[in-house]
Each structure stands twice: as C-alpha cells, then as structure tokens.
Amino acid sequence: MKIYVAGSLNMDLVIRAPYMPENGVTISGEGFLTNPGGKGANQAAAVGKLGGSVCMVGCVGDAFGNELRAALQGYGVDVTFVERTPGVSSGIAVIVVVDGDNRIILDAGANARVSRELIDRAFASAEAGDYLVTQLEIARDITAYALRRAREKGMITLLNPTPAVELESEIFSNCDYFVVNQSEAEFYTGIYPEDEASARRCARTLMERGVQNVLITLGAAGSVCISGGSYYRAESIKVQAVDTTAAGDTYVGAFVTRLSEGADIEAAMCFASKAAAITVTRMGAQQSIPMRKEVE
Numbered sequence: 001m002k003i004y005v006a007g008s009l010n011m012d013l014v015i016r017a018p019y020m021p022e023n024g025v026t027i028s029g030e031g032f033l034t035n036p037g038g039k040g041a042n043q044a045a046a047v048g049k050l051g052g053s054v055c056m057v058g059c060v061g062d063a064f065g066n067e068l069r070a071a072l073q074g075y076g077v078d079v080t081f082v083e084r085t086p087g088v089s090s091g092i093a094v095i096v097v098v099d100g101d102n103r104i105i106l107d108a109g110a111n112a113r114v115s116r117e118l119i120d121r122a123f124a125s126a127e128a129g130d131y132l133v134t135q136l137e138i139a140r141d142i143t144a145y146a147l148r149r150a151r152e153k154g155m156i157t158l159l160n161p162t163p164a165v166e167l168e169s170e171i172f173s174n175c176d177y178f179v180v181n182q183s184e185a186e187f188y189t190g191i192y193p194e195d196e197a198s199a200r201r202c203a204r205t206l207m208e209r210g211v212q213n214v215l216i217t218l219g220a221a222g223s224v225c226i227s228g229g230s231y232y233r234a235e236s237i238k239v240q241a242v243d244t245t246a247a248g249d250t251y252v253g254a255f256v257t258r259l260s261e262g263a264d265i266e267a268a269m270c271f272a273s274k275a276a277a278i279t280v281t282r283m284g285a286q287q288s289i290p291m292r293k294e295v296e
Contacts, residue, residue: 001260002130003047004122004155006057006146007040008111008137009072009082010091011064012285014245017098036064036071037285038091038111039135039160042246045286046253047133048075050275050295052260057081057122057146058138061088061110071286081122085110091137100241100280106137106163114138119146128154131256135160140167147174156259160252164188173210179252181217196231199224215269217251222273225265234269237277246285251276254295271295 016030036045040058047054055078060068068090069079089109096103119142126132132150134143134157143159150157151174158177161167164187172178185202186192193199193216203214203226215225222236254275258268275295282288 001053002126003052003054003256003260004057004126004130004132004150005040005044005047005054006114006119006122006132006134006138006143007043008038008091008108008135009036009041009056009058009060009068010038010093010106010111011035011068012037012093012095012245014095014097014243014284016283017096020096020098020103031283033284035284035287036068037093037246038068039137039162039249041068041072042249042285042289043133043135043160043253044072044077045075046246046250046275046289047257048072048077049289049291050254050257051292052253052257054078055081055122057114057118059083059085059110059113059118061085061090064090065110075286081118083113083118085113088113095245097243097245097283100244102243102245108137111138114142116142116145119149123149123153126150126153126155130155131158131260132156133158133160133252133256136163136165140165144168144171144174147171150174158252158256160248161188169209172206175210176212177215178206178211178213179215179217179255181248182219185216193218193224196224200226200231213265215255217248223251223269225269227265232266232269234266234273236273239277239281241280243283243288244280246288247276247280249285250279250289253289
C-alpha cells in the first residue's frame with residue numbers, strides 16, 4: 001500500500017545551547033546546523049528510510065526549495081507533488097536545543113500555499129487501502145479537505161494534530177488514527193493521560209467526536225493505543241537523548257509503515273518505539289531518522 005503525506009516542508013535552523021536564555025539575555029551557542037525538516041517531510045522521510053512506499057504532497061519556496069526536495073528524494077520519497085512556489089520562502093523552523101529538549105518557532109512560508117487542486121492531483125492515482133498521513137502545519141481547511149477526499153477514496157487516514165488548535169467536527173470524523181502526545185491529548189480532551197485509566201478517558205472523549213483509534217505517545221513512558229475495546233501499550237527504549245527533534249515524526253512514520261505492510265497495531269507500535277529511540281540519540285531532524293536495518 002502507498003502512503004501519502006500531505007504536510008509541511010521546512011528548513012530547520014538548529015542551535016544547541018547550555019540553557020534557555022531569559023528575555024534580553026544573549027548567550028553563546030554550542031553548535032549550529034541546518035537540516036531539512038517540517039513535520040510532513042520528516043514523516044515522509046521516516047517512511048522512506050524505513051522501507052515504505054511514500055509520496056510527499058506539499059509546497060516549497062525560493063529559499064531552500066531545491067535542498068528540501070533533494071533531501072526527500074535521497075530517502076526514496078516520491079516528490080512529484082512537491083510544488084515550487086515562487087516569490088516566497090520555504091517554511092522555516094528555528095530550533096533551540098537544551099539538554100536534549102527543544103523549543104521551536106515556525107514560519108509557514110510556502111506551506112501556506114498548499115491547495116485543494118494539489119491534493120486532488122496527488123490523490124488521482126490513490127487507491128482504497130492506501131494511507132494518508134497529515135498534520136496541522138499547512139492550512140487547516142486544506143488538512144480537512146485532504147482527510148475528506150482520502151475518506152471518499154477509501155484510504156486509511158492518520159492525523160497528527162500539531163500544532164494543537166481547535167478542530168472542526170469533520171476532521172475528527174474523517175480520522176482513522178489520531179496520534180497525539182500527552183500535552184496535545186490534554187488540549188483536545190481536557191484530560192492529561194498519565195496512566196491507563198486517564199488514557200482511556202482521553203480516547204473515549206475523542207471517539208465520541210468521531211475518531212476511530214487513538215494513539216498517545218508518552219515520551220520515556222512509551223505509548224498506548226485504544227482501538228475499539230482494546231488497549232495496547234508499547235514500552236519505550238531507554239537511551240541517552242541528545243535531541244528530541246523528529247522523534248514524534250519518526251514514530252508516526254514508522255507506525256504507518258508497518259501498518260501498510262500488514263502488521264497489527266501492537267507490532268507497529270513496538271517498531272515505532274525502536275525507531276524513535278534511535279532518532280533521539282542523534283542531532284537534527286531527517287538525518288537523525290534511522291534506516292530499516294538499524295531498527296530490525
């Protein structure tokens with residue numbers, strides 16, 4: 001099955017720092033790098049590097065556009081529907097990394113130019129049983145449209161709803177898999193998932209809004225998925241985190257890759273946990289995502 005990723009492509013400008021400075025304070029960094037990123041592109045790169053068949057759908061601008069397309073092609077991603085939009089910059093993410101954790105500031109740039117027409121062209125050859133993965137770093141109405149068109153074609157849909165914003169009811173009802181971290185789960189439900197009981201309450205709230213399956217990543221505590229009446233849990237792999245950038249995107253890409261290969265939910269979660277654990281031991285976004293042979 002083919003996986004379509006409709007979402008953002010950013011150039012990440014990453015600097016490591018000894019601590020997060022207060023307002024008005026200048027400090028010296030501990031290393032700088034530029035790295036292709038964006039949640040959509042990261043998830044597509046993860047699928048490509050982990051052996052899935054994947055097509056990226058999105059827009060780049062004048063600055064960094066060639067580099068962003070080339071990076072994905074190098075990971076085996078089909079970039080036929082990554083459009084060049086003249087007159088604007090590609091999306092930019094400024095990332096400060098302190099002790100393995102990060103703070104991110106985004107500028108959408110060309111990501112704001114993804115259109116319904118582009119979605120339609122990309123989905124023209126999609127088949128029932130293919131997958132759509134999307135996020136909220138492109139216009140929300142385009143995300144909603146992509147989910148609706150995918151559902152009409154019989155595709156399986158996965159939404160990673162970040163950055164967290166209020167969503168229309170049709171987005172929930174067109175979502176087969178709703179993948180959130182703890183803070184996002186709390187935003188959408190008012191419940192912070194810290195154990196099985198609270199995770200089930202989160203899932204119940206989301207399912208009442210139309211979501212079919214809820215997957216919650218718990219950082220170092222692993223991940224849980226509530227699907228119908230079943231509860232699945234995958235433990236995290238204990239590692240020394242260097243940079244958590246793209247860890248969640250790796251998890252999403254790895255999870256959907258294994259689902260597309262016919263794996264059950266629990267097996268897909270375990271594979272995703274292993275892949276994400278490797279990602280956090282390396283600096284950067286796409287370059288930190290492991291290849292399939294490193295995970296198996």
